[in-house]
Amino acid sequence: MNKLIKDQATILNTHPYSDSSLIIKALGKESGNIDIIAKGIRKKSDSFILQALNDYELTLYTPREGGLHLLKESSLTKERHYQNxxxxxxxxxxxxxxxxxxxxxxxxxxxxxxxxxxxxxxxxxxxxxxxxxxxxxxxxxxxxxxxxxxxxxxxxxxxxxxxxxxxxxxxxxxxxxxxxxxxxxxxxxxxxxxxxxxxxxxxxxxxxxxxxxxxxxxxxxxxxxxxxxxxxxxxxxxxxxxxxxxxxxx
Ligand SMILES: [Zn+2]
Missing domain, CATH: 1.20.1440.120 (Recombination protein O, C-terminal domain)
Known part of the structure; x- marks a missing residue:
């Protein structure tokens, strides 16, 4: 079993992956630049989808060797809207x-x-x-x-x-x-x-x-x-x- 961590992170970018997953690039307060896979997330309601430029508290399984972190849970902590x-x-x-x-x-x-x-x-x-x-x-x-x-x-x-x-x-x-x-x-x-x-x-x-x-x-x-x-x-x-x-x- 991989280690479970919690971190505050800003989402830098997201890309759809397969039918239902999302690959996310994030900058974590403790973890720095990390790549995350959120499996099945695109089948959930919009409120689950992680948006670029927002901050979330993420619960993640760490990868074994330099691979992708796996998203377990996320909760929105700061939403950023830009009118201009x-x-x-x-x-x-x-x-x-x-x-x-x-x-x-x-x-x-x-x-x-x-x-x-x-x-x-x-x-x-x-x-x-x-x-x-x-x-x-x-x-x-x-x-x-x-x-x-x-x-x-x-x-x-x-x-x-x-x-x-x-x-x-x-x-x-x-x-x-x-x-x-x-x-x-x-x-x-x-x-x-x-x-x-x-x-x-x-x-x-x-x-x-x-x-x-x-x-x-x-x-x-x-x-x-x-x-x-x-x-x-x-x-x-x-x-x-x-x-x-x-x-x-x-
Ligand atoms: Zn000079």
């Missing part, structure tokens, strides 16, 4: 981002709480939601022990608006330091809007109402984080939900 489609799509981006993280067991709770506060913040937000996702990404980068300060120039190390970055190492530079660089082939000059978002990213919540996000600024910032991820984690950051969200902007 952009906020909802942004919330899904955060959930997908969490699925990609390799989280060490002493950090499960931190990631769980980070995601919870991100999802809760978006519920009542009446401003551009996407920068809140970039802030989440920035916080995860910090939890990974990387030093990304999008308001400090990599050249002079002063707190100044960034002017450009080099794509191969995703280092940001102020205007003066950019001009002192031996012109690298992969320099990207930032738009004013992107530079402003980077400068305020740590406290972006205070600036959301001033921002006018265009599709090109969004792609620019997503590309920067993609380049940063590739340079530091040697893997690409491809989120399907982020491409969906980009399409909601013109």
């Amino acid at each position: 489609p952009k906020n909802w799509a942004t919330a899904l981006c955060g959930a997908e981002l969490m699925q990609k993280q390799l989280i060490s067991s002493d950090e499960h709770r931190q990631y769980y709480e980070l995601l919870s506060s991100f999802l809760d913040y978006l519920i009542g937000l009446d401003a551009e939601p996407l920068p809140v996702f970039w802030r989440l990404l920035n916080r995860i980068i910090h939890l990974q022990g990387l030093e990304l300060k999008t308001c400090i120039c990599s050249g002079c190390e002063e707190q100044k608006p960034e002017y450009a970055y080099t794509k191969h190492d995703a280092q940001l530079y102020c205007q003066e330091c950019t001009h002192n660089l031996i012109p690298p082939r992969d320099l990207h000059i930032l738009s004013e809007e992107a530079a402003r978002i980077f400068f305020h990213l740590d406290h972006i919540g205070n600036h959301l109402n001033e921002l006018k996000l265009s599709k090109s600024t969004i792609q620019e910032i997503n590309d920067f984080f993609g380049d940063y991820y590739l340079a530091h984690n040697r893997k690409t950051l491809k989120l399907k939900s982020l491409s969906v969200l980009e399409q909601l902007y013109v």
Whole structure:
């Protein structure tokens, strides 16, 4: 008999499996990223179906070796509704981002709480939601022990608006330091809007109402984080939900 555990978890994603079952990806407060099979759940009434972005207390049988947890019981502890489609799509981006993280067991709770506060913040937000996702990404980068300060120039190390970055190492530079660089082939000059978002990213919540996000600024910032991820984690950051969200902007 496998061990029975109870955990508080946020549902990241669900996929139908066979005629009646559901495969669930969840982020548990104690368990971290887990895959769960809920057998026969789709034959029950809707109230039994686990929904993405909600929190549940789950009772699970642990797998023997890296397989799927088996759902025994669930009880809804927090339901999250998003009226605005952009906020909802942004919330899904955060959930997908969490699925990609390799989280060490002493950090499960931190990631769980980070995601919870991100999802809760978006519920009542009446401003551009996407920068809140970039802030989440920035916080995860910090939890990974990387030093990304999008308001400090990599050249002079002063707190100044960034002017450009080099794509191969995703280092940001102020205007003066950019001009002192031996012109690298992969320099990207930032738009004013992107530079402003980077400068305020740590406290972006205070600036959301001033921002006018265009599709090109969004792609620019997503590309920067993609380049940063590739340079530091040697893997690409491809989120399907982020491409969906980009399409909601013109
Ligand atoms: Zn500088």
